[in-house]
Amino acid sequence: MAERRVSIVGGSGYTGGELLRLLLFHPRVTLVQVTSERFAGKPVYRVHPNLRGVTQARFCSLAELEPCDTLFLCLPHGKSMEQMPRFQRLAGNIIDLSGDFRLATPEAYQKWYGRPHLYPELLGEFVYGIPELYRRNIQQARYVSGAGCNATAVILALYPLFQQQLVYPERTVVEVKGGSSEGGNSPSEASHHPERNGVVRSYKPTGHRHIGEIEQTLGHPVHLSATALGIVRGILATCHVFLKQPLDEKSIWRIYRNAYGSEPFIRMVKERKGIYRLPEPKLLVGSNFCDIGFERDAGGNRLVVISAMDNLMKGAAGQAVQAFNIMHRFPETLGLEFPGLHPV
Numbered sequence: 001m002a003e004r005r006v007s008i009v010g011g012s013g014y015t016g017g018e019l020l021r022l023l024l025f026h027p028r029v030t031l032v033q034v035t036s037e038r039f040a041g042k043p044v045y046r047v048h049p050n051l052r053g054v055t056q057a058r059f060c061s062l063a064e065l066e067p068c069d070t071l072f073l074c075l076p077h078g079k080s081m082e083q084m085p086r087f088q089r090l091a092g093n094i095i096d097l098s099g100d101f102r103l104a105t106p107e108a109y110q111k112w113y114g115r116p117h118l119y120p121e122l123l124g125e126f127v128y129g130i131p132e133l134y135r136r137n138i139q140q141a142r143y144v145s146g147a148g149c150n151a152t153a154v155i156l157a158l159y160p161l162f163q164q165q166l167v168y169p170e171r172t173v174v175e176v177k178g179g180s181s182e183g184g185n186s187p188s189e190a191s192h193h194p195e196r197n198g199v200v201r202s203y204k205p206t207g208h209r210h211i212g213e214i215e216q217t218l219g220h221p222v223h224l225s226a227t228a229l230g231i232v233r234g235i236l237a238t239c240h241v242f243l244k245q246p247l248d249e250k251s252i253w254r255i256y257r258n259a260y261g262s263e264p265f266i267r268m269v270k271e272r273k274g275i276y277r278l279p280e281p282k283l284l285v286g287s288n289f290c291d292i293g294f295e296r297d298a299g300g301n302r303l304v305v306i307s308a309m310d311n312l313m314k315g316a317a318g319q320a321v322q323a324f325n326i327m328h329r330f331p332e333t334l335g336l337e338f339p340g341l342h343p344v
C-alpha cells in the first residue's frame, strides 16, 4: 500500500510529541502538518527537544490545517468533538486520542464527562482502539478512538478472565498507579515540582472516568482507585479478582496464552526469580509493550493480575500507531519496534 499523508492536531502536547517521535521514523508515513495554537510558526523541536536535528518541521495553527489521509487528534477531551465535522471533511481516517468518542452512548458520556455530547450521532462511527480485542473492527474502520491509558492497562489485564466468566465481577478491585505525564503538559498546582516530586498521591479513590470505558468493555463495573506517583511515564495496574473455580496457575497461564499468545505487544511476565519477575513500568519506557503477570493467593481464591505499560505508548501514541498500521494493512509492529531501555 502507498504511503499515507498524516497530520497531527495538538502536536505540542505529550501524546502529540510521542506521535511525532514515532511517525517521523515510520517507513510508510509522510508527515504533512502538526498543529499548535501556542507555538504556530515555531519549529517542533523547540517544544520537543528530543527531535532537535531530527526534523525541521514547524507547527501551524488549526485554521491552516489542510486535507490529508489520516488525522491524529491529540486535543483535550471536549475539544476533539467540537471540530469533528471539520476534521471529517479534511481526512478519510481519524484516530482520536481524547475521551470524546470512547463511550458508545451519549448517556454514558454525560455520566463520565459531566456534559452533553455535541455529536451523539457520531459515537457509533468510532471503533474503540484496543487492537487485541477489536482488531477486525479496526481493520474496517474509518475512525478509531484511542482507549484511555489506565483503561487499556486494566482491560488487557482482565479481559480473558471476564470473557470466560471465571471471576466474580462485582468483587473486582483495581489499584492503578500512574506517572505525571498522564496529566498532559499544562502546569497545575498538583504538577508543580515540589508538590509532585516523590508523591504517592491518592487522587481518585473512586469515580475515575476510565471506569466508564472499562465497564463498557468488560461488561461489568469494577472498583477502581487511582494513585499518582512521582515518576514521569508509566502505569502499574494491580487487579484483585476472586475466582469462581479453584484454578491453578497452569490453567491461568493457559487462559492468558490462548488470549494473547500471538499478540506482538503483550508479554506474559512471571518469572520465578529476580527483581523483574513481575511487570514493571520502568522497563517499558518508550516501548509499546503491555506486560502482564499474575500470582495466585495460596490462602484463598484471590488472583492478583498485574499489568504495566508506558502511558504515552501502549496507553496513547503507540497504541494509536498500532491501530493506524492495522487500518492500513501495514505490518502491525511497523514503527513500534523499540524495546525500551535498561537500565533507565
Ligand SMILES: NC(=O)c1ccc[n+]([C@@H]2O[C@H](COP(=O)([O-])OP(=O)(O)OC[C@H]3O[C@@H](n4cnc5c(N)ncnc54)[C@H](OP(=O)(O)O)[C@@H]3O)[C@@H](O)[C@H]2O)c1
Pocket: 009, 010, 011, 012, 013, 014, 015, 016, 035, 036, 037, 038, 039, 074, 075, 076, 077, 079, 097, 098, 099, 146, 147, 148, 149, 181, 182, 183, 184, 185, 186, 311, 312, 315, 316
Ligand atoms: N497523557 C497521557 O498519558 C494520555 C494517554 C491517553 C490519552 N490521552 C488523551 O490524549 C489527549 C492529549 O493528551 P496530552 O497528554 O497530549 O495533552 P497535553 O500535553 O495537554 O496536550 C494537549 C494539546 O492540545 C492543544 N490544545 C489545548 N487546548 C486546546 C484548545 N482549546 N484548542 C485547540 N488545541 C488545544 C495543545 O496545544 P496548543 O495549546 O499549543 O494549541 C496541546 O498540543 C487528551 O485528550 C488526553 O486525555 C492522554
